[in-house]
Amino acid sequence: MFKLIVFIIFSAWAVISSLGVVLFSNPVYVILWLLSALISIAGIFFVAGAELVGALQLIIYAVAIAVFYIFVLTAVPWEKALKKDSHYRVEGVIAFPFIILLYIEMFIVFTLGVMASPKKQLKLFIERIGNAEVVGSILFSKYFIAFEIVSLVLLMGMIGAVLIGRKESQTYDGDTS
Amino acid sequence: MVKRVFQRPLNIIERILFIDFIKGLTVTLKQAFRRTITTHYPYEKLTPPKRFRGFLGHKVIDGREPQPAFNEWVERMKIEVRPGSSRCVVCLLCKRACPVPQLFEIEPEKLPNGKRVIGVFNMNLMLCTFCGLCVDACPVDCLFNSDIHETASYSRKDAILDLKALEEIGRDWQRRREKEEDKIWSDDEQRQRLWYENDVSIR
Amino acid sequence: MMEIAINLLIILIKILVILAIALGIGAYLTLVERKVAAHIQRRPGPMVVGWHGLLQPIADGVKLITKEDLFPRYGNRFLYNLALIMALVPAVLVFAVVPFGPTIEIGGREIKPILTDVNVGILLVFGLGSLAVYAIALAGWASNSKYALIGSMRKAGIIISYEVAITFAVMGPLMLAGTLSTFEIVQAQIDQKLWYFWVQPVAFVVYMFSLLAETGRIPFDIQEAEAELVTGFTVEYGGIKFGLFPLVEWYVEVLTLSAIAVVLFFGGWSPINIPFLGFVDPLFFLGPFAPFVWFVLKVALLLLFVLWLHWTLPRYRIDQITAIAWKVMLPLALLNLVITAVIAPLIWR
Numbered sequence: 001m002f003k004l005i006v007f008i009i010f011s012a013w014a015v016i017s018s019l020g021v022v023l024f025s026n027p028v029y030v031i032l033w034l035l036s037a038l039i040s041i042a043g044i045f046f047v048a049g050a051e052l053v054g055a056l057q058l059i060i061y062a063v064a065i066a067v068f069y070i071f072v073l074t075a076v077p078w079e080k081a082l083k084k085d086s087h088y089r090v091e092g093v094i095a096f097p098f099i100i101l102l103y104i105e106m107f108i109v110f111t112l113g114v115m116a117s118p119k120k121q122l123k124l125f126i127e128r129i130g131n132a133e134v135v136g137s138i139l140f141s142k143y144f145i146a147f148e149i150v151s152l153v154l155l156m157g158m159i160g161a162v163l164i165g166r167k168e169s170q171t172y173d174g175d176t177s
Numbered sequence: 178m179v180k181r182v183f184q185r186p187l188n189i190i191e192r193i194l195f196i197d198f199i200k201g202l203t204v205t206l207k208q209a210f211r212r213t214i215t216t217h218y219p220y221e222k223l224t225p226p227k228r229f230r231g232f233l234g235h236k237v238i239d240g241r242e243p244q245p246a247f248n249e250w251v252e253r254m255k256i257e258v259r260p261g262s263s264r265c266v267v268c269l270l271c272k273r274a275c276p277v278p279q280l281f282e283i284e285p286e287k288l289p290n291g292k293r294v295i296g297v298f299n300m301n302l303m304l305c306t307f308c309g310l311c312v313d314a315c316p317v318d319c320l321f322n323s324d325i326h327e328t329a330s331y332s333r334k335d336a337i338l339d340l341k342a343l344e345e346i347g348r349d350w351q352r353r354r355e356k357e358e359d360k361i362w363s364d365d366e367q368r369q370r371l372w373y374e375n376d377v378s379i380r
Numbered sequence: 381m382m383e384i385a386i387n388l389l390i391i392l393i394k395i396l397v398i399l400a401i402a403l404g405i406g407a408y409l410t411l412v413e414r415k416v417a418a419h420i421q422r423r424p425g426p427m428v429v430g431w432h433g434l435l436q437p438i439a440d441g442v443k444l445i446t447k448e449d450l451f452p453r454y455g456n457r458f459l460y461n462l463a464l465i466m467a468l469v470p471a472v473l474v475f476a477v478v479p480f481g482p483t484i485e486i487g488g489r490e491i492k493p494i495l496t497d498v499n500v501g502i503l504l505v506f507g508l509g510s511l512a513v514y515a516i517a518l519a520g521w522a523s524n525s526k527y528a529l530i531g532s533m534r535k536a537g538i539i540i541s542y543e544v545a546i547t548f549a550v551m552g553p554l555m556l557a558g559t560l561s562t563f564e565i566v567q568a569q570i571d572q573k574l575w576y577f578w579v580q581p582v583a584f585v586v587y588m589f590s591l592l593a594e595t596g597r598i599p600f601d602i603q604e605a606e607a608e609l610v611t612g613f614t615v616e617y618g619g620i621k622f623g624l625f626p627l628v629e630w631y632v633e634v635l636t637l638s639a640i641a642v643v644l645f646f647g648g649w650s651p652i653n654i655p656f657l658g659f660v661d662p663l664f665f666l667g668p669f670a671p672f673v674w675f676v677l678k679v680a681l682l683l684l685f686v687l688w689l690h691w692t693l694p695r696y697r698i699d700q701i702t703a704i705a706w707k708v709m710l711p712l713a714l715l716n717l718v719i720t721a722v723i724a725p726l727i728w729r
Contacts, residue, residue: 028459028518059506059507059510062511063543064543068540070518070536073521132500132560201692201693202688204692205420205688205691208420209416213418213419215423217424
């Protein structure tokens with residue numbers, strides 16, 4: 001009962017924040033609404049008992065990613081921030097079929113998943129060993145290959161970024177160290 | 178010629194163990210436990226050295242005027258000598274020496290017996306930079322810099338010293354510091370004598 | 381029903397205690413900092429208000445509250461005020477996962493001196509702690525002033541750089557403890573008879589660098605470099621609004637990060653440690669209060685160390701700061717992680 005109320009509060013908050021992201025025109029306000037939405041989703045994770053996912057949501061999305069948006073946007077001049085040329089109506093209308101398609105896909109996947117796993121099996125698993133351990137053991141047993149491939153891709157991305165960002169000629173390094 | 182000083186680059190052990198950080202930290206730690214060297218200002222005041230250039234004042238006639246300059250100037254400017262009042266002979270040399278035209282306002286007062294005496298002597302200290310040129314110019318050792326340095330006041334009117342205030346500062350100075358030896362910098366002992374004996378109040 | 385009421389009461393008391401610690405001690409740290417700075421420079425510091433200036437923070441607070449509230453023209457009033465809230469709230473919230481001592485019994489009831497013992501406590505600390513960057517970015521943008529904007533951009537750049545380093549630095553102790561909950565990390569150190577500082581000195585150095593950078597302490601106080609930026613992102617704030625930013629950034633955040641450092645590296649409330657042998661407790665006569673005293677003592681010493689550094693070192697340039705973060709601290713933290721993974725089985729046993 002108590003959980004349900006908190007869940008409703010968080011989800012209402014998430015929906016309102018998402019509407020705010022779409023409807024506001026000042027980019028800084030939009031980022032703040034996005035932040036609010038991300039925090040509320042982290043709250044939903046906490047209510048559902050997935051503390052690790054909630055904390056990661058907070059760290060990765062709310063801080064690391066949204067900070068980069070705000071980092072860029074605070075450098076935007078004041079007059080440009082108030083222009084209302086960021087609303088694309090035609091594209092918005094076209095987007096609706098895709099949204100419905102995605103929802104149908106999510107529904108199918110969810111029902112399939114529920115049918116696939118016996119009732120309460122996952123929940124028992126979570127309760128038996130703590131939350132972070134569950135994620136770790138699943139990552140390193142069932143999804144081991146996928147995990148390794150993803151980390152390899154990330155490593156390549158990191159090296160690529162370093163290579164691209166490297167300065168060829170060192171202009172002022174010698175005299176100011 | 179510019180002298181170039183090259184800093185020795187840190188070696189690897191110093192880099193790893195933060196040796197230079199530790200050196201700096203020991204210095205500050207040592208200083209932190211030594212006695213404080215400050216004066217607790219509104220409650221304790223240090224005496225400035227005698228050559229300090231503070232508020233200006235007029236020395237009064239008390240028999241220690243520089244002779245024969247004083248008698249010559251008194252004769253030349255036809256001044257009536259009144260013991261106990263300002264030594265000023267209204268020569269206006271201080272006004273000429275001053276870099277600020279409007280700072281001094283000096284008027285003599287003519288007496289019925291044909292002699293003169295200083296009547297108005299106003300100094301607008303808001304314009305003053307305490308450079309001491311007027312003091313150097315004074316031929317009779319009348320105008321001088323005292324050691325009064327608390328010059329803050331609540332209104333602009335208070336920043337203008339009239340003849341009465343100048344004479345009062347001068348009497349106070351002659352009582353306290355006149356006989357002191359003239360040195361460029363006072364000893365620590367004398368300097369740390371607290372400034373309680375100053376009882377002049379200009380306001 | 382009675383049970384729920386008592387539990388609520390306990391939580392309420394905990395919240396009040398934490399608020400009092402965060403804001404009251406935070407305010408009094410201003411006095412401590414002024415005294416430390418003064419004595420390092422051979423001054424006595426504030427002496428007039430109260431005995432040796434003990435009432436000075438209250439006088440400062442009254443002065444700041446009664447000051448006129450100024451607002452920059454063409455600024456954004458909503459964001460300007462929101463920045464203040466976003467600075468204060470996450471910094472105080474972090475205290476929710478700081479364990480102050482072992483489980484105690486009052487009236488037959490076991491009480492953990494920690495507000496919420498979430499099992500991802502450390503992640504929450506860094507998630508909430510780095511939310512402070514929004515406050516700074518917003519404060520700089522909403523003030524409509526170039527000094528504030530430059531200061532906030534610098535600070536945001538520093539936080540983004542050092543957030544990575546600090547996360548990798550704490551991975552070492554986490555790996556040794558095998559848990560993310562702050563309470564259990566301390567418990568693990570007591571069980572293994574080992575402060576993680578003895579095996580993780582590199583991680584501790586990286587952590588301290590990141591602490592100084594995230595809280596804007598010297599040598600990394602480039603975001604408010606007085607000589608060039610006036611005071612950085614707080615230029616346009618006045619009165620108590622100006623007072624709150626340094627209170628949060630310099631005192632509350634340093635306090636929380638020092639407490640977390642004590643939890644991670646110095647065994648929380650445990651007494652002095654001899655590695656792998658046991659604990660020596662010179663404060664045994666305090667009985668059940670000894671763990672709390674130990675915790676407070678360690679946090680205080682760490683905090684004084686930060687103040688001591690602040691008043692000793694000069695300031696780095698912004699490019700040097702970020703270069704240290706990415707070229708020195710991050711590789712060091714990663715290397716430490718690898719070495720820890722090798723030696724961890726020895727410590728688990």
